[in-house]
Amino acid sequence: MIAPSAQALGRRLSEWRGTQQMSLGAAARRIGVHPTTFQRWEDGRRPYPRHLEAIADALGADLATVTALAGPAPRRPCRPAPADAPVLVRARLEAGLDRVELGRVLHVGPATVYQWERGNTRPPEDLLPRLARQLGLSREELDLALADHPPCRYDGEVLPGLGAVLRERGWTRAQVRDLLEVASSTVFAWETGRTRVPSWALRRLATACGTEVGELAACGRRRFRRPASGLAALRRRVRMTQREAAAVLGVSASSLGRYETGRRPVALPLARAMARVYRVPLAPVLAAAGLAPPPLLTQQWTEAQLPTVLADLRQAAGASMSEVARHTGVSHPTVRRWETGESLPSAGALATLELQYRLGRGRLTALARSGQERAGSRSQSRLSAAGSSSPA
Incomplete structure (x- = not known):
């Protein structure tokens, strides 16, 4: 479809190519398109928005001037939508857009637009203003149309301190699992900040805790660090990582982590090795490991x-x-x-x-x-x- 206003940009491109004494192929390579595409621009076809910046650089003009020369993007004639079509489909057809054109404006694929229209997924929050503007809908109308859509993959936010906040308020992980009707692994991933906490889950948790959503989210954004164990503190005093200390002690990094968290008892020979590696007497190592030295071995x-x-x-x-x-x-x-x-x-x-x-x-x-x-x-x-x- 050739827009009459795009003929001004076509004449400008033709004049530029003649002034530079460039062939059609050389001009096309300068902008990064096929010669046939450049020929269509000179004939009056409007370039795609992604090509306007390269054209502005070649002509030595600003992007606003080139966009004005290209004119508004052509739209398909409005065609009626089926009576049982979803709201997004009706709005798109009334706006004269197909899925490819709408996806190009929003920088998504047509398959993604199809999933939105089918109700399988929900658009991300940052795309909703542009989507409403392209479809000619208000934000309230768009939110109403997306009310039954499942949450977006990127909906919600990362809350690494949510677990500590819920423990302080008396909620166990099993109780949260039963409240939200999700798997325990999902609750663990939310509480440790490994995945985003959906908005619906955050609202339900805030209601159950008797607080505002914003307050619960603000507390959950703080990363709570567990107090270091005595063995971990001794290791950090000599500026060693778990992997470095484990290599010197002759154990695996996971085993050293279990020793430091108290999930595995520390044998006396390993305690002696820790004292030597951490450059401290044996008594602090035994105290940090919760060991009482045999009386005979201290004499x-x-x-x-x-x-x-x-x-x-x-x-x-x-x-x-x-x-x-x-x-x-x-x-x-x-x-x-x-x-x-x-x-x-x-x-x-x-x-x-x-x-x-x-x-x-x-x-x-x-x-x-x-x-x-x-x-x-x-x-x-x-x-x-x-x-x-x-x-x-």
């Missing part, structure tokens, strides 16, 4: 306490006698005799246990050497006493 050890120390170390690590036996390369009864004091571990076995329990080097082997030296001195004294009492 200076003597060789007489070696069996009890070995038993306490194994129990604090959460290991069985069989596991200690496999790690040190001995039998289960041998480990039992170590812990009952019937026999002493070798220096190599004690060094292996120091590595297994993450002790300082020499903590256990020093006790064994001290015990062996005293045993040797007592044997030597008995031999000397026996030699002195024998007859000449």
Whole structure:
């Protein structure tokens, strides 16, 4: 359809091409269209709105002047709509628009316009003023026509603090699920800010809480941070992320998260490793993890306490006698005799246990050497006493 007012822009384009001594193909490439399209513009066809800015740049004119030369966009003649057609369809046909033209103005596809007209989806809130203007409807008439449409995907807003607000007002997640008749996973996504909270759900929650929608939304926009646990605070003091600390400690990031939130107990060897990595004494780590250190492990050890120390170390690590036996390369009864004091571990076995329990080097082997030296001195004294009492 050729608009009479677009002939002025066509003459201007023809004069510009002649002044620049450009061929039809060169002028079309300058604007970014096919030569046939440029020829139609010169013949009086109105360009699409998306091409007007490129034409204004080529002519060296402002966009308002080029739009005035192009004239108003042509509209199809009004055609009657079926009697049972939806309100949006009747308004579009009366405005002389098809779905492609309406979608081009709103920057959506014709399939999207079709879904709006069928009542399958609702247009976003930011498009409603332009849609009402193109259809020749008031905002109230358009809202009435969209009253039965399901909420738009982008309707509502993100409220990361909604869960904390609802907990403060005494609403559990199960109660919210029953009130709104949605799945628990949907409520979780709304309360944590992973998806938008629809307007209808926010209005129903505000009514149930006895507050205004704006007040509930304002409180929900604030992001509430859970207070950091003691272990997490120690980790952040040395400016380490969970992934970095987990790599140094030899555990996964998810396991470290469970330790910090108290969902998994912290073993004593891991607590020692945390104290070393976080550069703090062992006592703050044990207090943050909610562990009471065994009394014996907080004292200076003597060789007489070696069996009890070995038993306490194994129990604090959460290991069985069989596991200690496999790690040190001995039998289960041998480990039992170590812990009952019937026999002493070798220096190599004690060094292996120091590595297994993450002790300082020499903590256990020093006790064994001290015990062996005293045993040797007592044997030597008995031999000397026996030699002195024998007859000449």
